[in-house]
Amino acid sequence: MEMTVQLTIDCSDPQRMVTFWAEALGYVPEPPPGGHTTWRAHWAAMGVPEEELPPGAGDVPESIIDPAGRGPRVWFQQVPEPKVAKNRWHFDLKVGGGRDVPVDVRAQRVKTTVERLLKAGATVLRIKDEPGMGLYATAMQDPEGNEFDVV
Secondary structure, X not given: OOOOOEEEEEEOOXXXXXXXXXXXXXXXXXXXXXXXXXXXXHHHHHOOXXXXXXXXXXXXXXXXXXXXXXXXXXXXXXXXXXXXXXXXXXXXXXXXXXXXXXXXXXXXXXXXXXXXXXXXXXXXXXXEEEHHHOEEEEEEEOOOOOEXXXX
């Protein structure tokens, strides 16, 4: 039996999350299947009742995919309740190159990615700068407060 993996992230604004995480991960918004112009049109063709779709749901993509086909699909599911606690898991965006790369080079790579993600709507929580341990990383939050690390 073949298995695929989808990561589902609850959020209040799927469009904003699609824009941010597509930028952060190098993904692209997932186009609607079967020649439909929108996901909403696809869901309607599948028989999903209109009353089950919040206003605007599916009018723009609510999921992102890895254009190379290696990573999992990520779906941003709109929910009414806000985030209230720290994540129990998070993304690590590994841009530094690993321990075989000098820490100053890794730090510069992390800083470059952090600057790009700040412009996309992220915020910095803290910088982990421990050259004696060979560590440079930045803990960040996405536009809805979900934590992730750039290492």
